Amino acid sequence: MSGPKLGLSTAVLFRRLGAVVFSLIVSFAATELFIRYANTDGMSAVDIFRCVLIAISTAWLAWGAALSLLGLLYVPEVIARLPDGTAAKGRTAILVPVYNEDPVSTFSRVAAMDESLERQGVTGAFDFAILSDTTSEAIAEHEARSWAQLVAERRGEGRIFYRRRTVNTGKKAGNIEDFMRRSGGAYEYALILDADSLMDGHTIVEMVRRIEADPGLGLLQTLPTIIYARSFFGRAMQFSATYFSPIFARGLATLQGYEGPFWGHNALVRVRAFAESCGLPQLSGKPPFGGHILSHDFVEAALLARAGWKVRLDPDLQASYEESPQNLLEHAKRDRRWCQGNLQHARLLLAPNLRLWSRFVFAQGIMAYVASPIWLLVRVTSIASPFFAPRPDYFPEPHFPFPIFPADETIMAVFLVTGIWCLLVLPKLVIVLRGLFTGDNRQFGGTVQALVSTLAEVLLSSIIAPLMLWFQSRAVLQVLLGADGGWSATDRGGGRLSLGDAWAASKWIVLSGILTLAFAITAAHSMIVWLIPVAGPMIFAPLVIWGTSQNAESGWQNYLFATPPEFHPPSVMALRDQILSDWEQSEDDAMSDDDAIPAELAARHQVQLASTGTVAP
Amino acid sequence: MNEDAKTPAAGRFTAEVMDRSSPPSAPLAMPKQVLELQSNWLFAIYARLVRRY
Numbered sequence: 001m002s003g004p005k006l007g008l009s010t011a012v013l014f015r016r017l018g019a020v021v022f023s024l025i026v027s028f029a030a031t032e033l034f035i036r037y038a039n040t041d042g043m044s045a046v047d048i049f050r051c052v053l054i055a056i057s058t059a060w061l062a063w064g065a066a067l068s069l070l071g072l073l074y075v076p077e078v079i080a081r082l083p084d085g086t087a088a089k090g091r092t093a094i095l096v097p098v099y100n101e102d103p104v105s106t107f108s109r110v111a112a113m114d115e116s117l118e119r120q121g122v123t124g125a126f127d128f129a130i131l132s133d134t135t136s137e138a139i140a141e142h143e144a145r146s147w148a149q150l151v152a153e154r155r156g157e158g159r160i161f162y163r164r165r166t167v168n169t170g171k172k173a174g175n176i177e178d179f180m181r182r183s184g185g186a187y188e189y190a191l192i193l194d195a196d197s198l199m200d201g202h203t204i205v206e207m208v209r210r211i212e213a214d215p216g217l218g219l220l221q222t223l224p225t226i227i228y229a230r231s232f233f234g235r236a237m238q239f240s241a242t243y244f245s246p247i248f249a250r251g252l253a254t255l256q257g258y259e260g261p262f263w264g265h266n267a268l269v270r271v272r273a274f275a276e277s278c279g280l281p282q283l284s285g286k287p288p289f290g291g292h293i294l295s296h297d298f299v300e301a302a303l304l305a306r307a308g309w310k311v312r313l314d315p316d317l318q319a320s321y322e323e324s325p326q327n328l329l330e331h332a333k334r335d336r337r338w339c340q341g342n343l344q345h346a347r348l349l350l351a352p353n354l355r356l357w358s359r360f361v362f363a364q365g366i367m368a369y370v371a372s373p374i375w376l377l378v379r380v381t382s383i384a385s386p387f388f389a390p391r392p393d394y395f396p397e398p399h400f401p402f403p404i405f406p407a408d409e410t411i412m413a414v415f416l417v418t419g420i421w422c423l424l425v426l427p428k429l430v431i432v433l434r435g436l437f438t439g440d441n442r443q444f445g446g447t448v449q450a451l452v453s454t455l456a457e458v459l460l461s462s463i464i465a466p467l468m469l470w471f472q473s474r475a476v477l478q479v480l481l482g483a484d485g486g487w488s489a490t491d492r493g494g495g496r497l498s499l500g501d502a503w504a505a506s507k508w509i510v511l512s513g514i515l516t517l518a519f520a521i522t523a524a525h526s527m528i529v530w531l532i533p534v535a536g537p538m539i540f541a542p543l544v545i546w547g548t549s550q551n552a553e554s555g556w557q558n559y560l561f562a563t564p565p566e567f568h569p570p571s572v573m574a575l576r577d578q579i580l581s582d583w584e585q586s587e588d589d590a591m592s593d594d595d596a597i598p599a600e601l602a603a604r605h606q607v608q609l610a611s612t613g614t615v616a617p
Numbered sequence: 618m619n620e621d622a623k624t625p626a627a628g629r630f631t632a633e634v635m636d637r638s639s640p641p642s643a644p645l646a647m648p649k650q651v652l653e654l655q656s657n658w659l660f661a662i663y664a665r666l667v668r669r670y
Contacts, residue, residue, distance in 0.1 A: 182640070183641055186641040275646065279649045280649070347657065
């Protein structure tokens with residue numbers, strides 16, 4: 001515990017209290033509306049249960065809205081940094097963990113970042129270490145060839161390293177830990193990336209300036225922007241992450257103070273702090289709740305804070321990029337992994353000496369997934385509630401001769417639904433309005449284009465939400481029943497699905513949608529109107545999944561969801577595009593060589609297998 | 618690097634690459650942290666219910 005004492009500023013404390021109070025007030029108001037609506041035919045036990053579910057769900061939604069409100073009111077704080085022109089003294093290792101990804105794609109990013117650092121004139125202070133956990137021998141050979149090409153082209157001998165673990169103990173966290181244990185003593189800082197990360201040299205240098213100027217700073221996290229999205233789904237996610245997420249991130253930054261997040265990549269750590277504090281134990285028992293800690297990043301942030309190190313998210317750091325899944329099924333697959341990791345944190349909620357905020361962050365992460373089955377229960381109990389309603393009493397007054405009919409409180413339900421919709425949508429519309437005044441909308445093609453993209457994103461989110469509700473509910477149930485999701489590589493590449501694939505993955509959702517609507521039509525007429533927005537997307541799930549996975553880079557689709565890097569590609573993206581193009585050309589040339597064809601084909605085939613989750617022996 | 622290293626036989630290449638390209642050897646202690654309670658009654662109940670752990 002050699003880190004400095006971590007204080008908590010009064011401002012951060014007040015903001016946290018304010019966000020909690022706001023969420024509780026909204027939750028109370030929503031529950032009150034619901035009670036008035038449900039009480040028209042008397043409160044049954046099911047209605048009381050629904051009240052509890054509504055209270056929890058709306059508090060959760062209000063918490064998200066509070067983050068965006070705080071983000072809109074964000075005032076940047078003065079951040080310590082080395083003066084311009086002062087070289088950082090500490091050496092930095094840039095760690096690139098890889099796991100069955102396409103080597104050409106990954107290594108070309110390393111080459112681009114190295115070139116970008118060279119343009120900053122600081123390559124001597126940075127080493128790259130590509131840390132392979134790849135299980136496929138064919139892909140591993142391809143990685144080694146790509147590494148050789150990378151070293152040759154970037155003159156990187158002695159500073160661009162590649163090592164492969166044959167036993168993947170601890171998965172990604174174990175991969176990083178292995179590096180720290182063997183080589184950590186040679187570096188002051190480590191920039192932890194993902195295989196799909198891309199960062200500009202200027203941003204990397206700026207991060208080192210900031211961490212070196214603040215000896216108590218243990219970890220500095222950037223907000224990665226999604227790039228290279230091609231499908232309709234991917235581009236909607238990309239727009240959302242680029243346009244809305246910075247505001248939410250600013251809100252988060254103001255709430256967490258120095259007890260910030262670690263998202264596992266695009267973050268700089270102080271190696272000594274990380275090594276002292278973040279040795280992760282195996283949890284007792286078997287997966288999914290026991291064994292290696294899956295969502296290690298949240299835990300590492302909590303451990304750094306426990307040891308007194310600052311963990312900070314600096315939302316002003318630009319040019320930090322990542323890629324994301326191109327279709328809903330890949331997104332759900334990644335989500336299944338995150339779900340298991342977050343639910344595993346239930347084991348750590350009471351871990352000794354953690355800071356209260358760290359425990360709260362674990363609870364938030366759990367709630368992010370448990371919220372789905374809660375909403376599902378709200379719907380199921382809503383359909384079932386008429387069957388549990390007490391018999392109406394039209395003569396509640398014993399000596400009053402005329403019947404008294406219960407008041408129609410449907411308007412309360414309308415208010416409730418409108419309120420929930422506002423919590424979800426209003427922050428996004430306010431962000432458009434803010435962009436109009438700050439001029440930020442110009443980077444997104446102007447206010448009209450940003451507004452159209454926002455409305456389209458809201459519409460798409462509304463259609464996708466019922467599907468994700470089912471996928472997440474299934475994931476939570478699987479984890480609770482003890483099913484381990486394993487460790488599959490995320491495919492951020494092609495992503496275009498066939499209708500058959502979409503049907504195979506979602507037919508159970510279609511069936512659920514048909515049954516829901518059929519039940520409402522035959523037994524609960526009053527619920528039909530409320531259920532159509534949910535059951536509709538469920539019934540058409542295969543079309544939604546298939547349609548949104550299609551390429552959306554041409555014509556009007558290119559206009560929709562446009563982001564700044566698409567208008568003006570940043571220099572590191574342009575560098576990467578050029579290098580990737582050259583390397584793919586040389587790969588094609590190699591494939592035209594008769595001797596090379598079998599090996600190349602095999603390697604590419606293995607990449608495809610791995611990216612679809614089928615890891616070859 | 619020699620040309621052999623670029624197109625090696627499977628199995629041999631990885632070892633060579635690891636030998637010649639590894640990051641500097643500079644060991645650093647990374648002690649395992651204590652995260653679990655001695656007795657987690659909540660998880661014990663769950664484990665009993667699921668009959669898995």
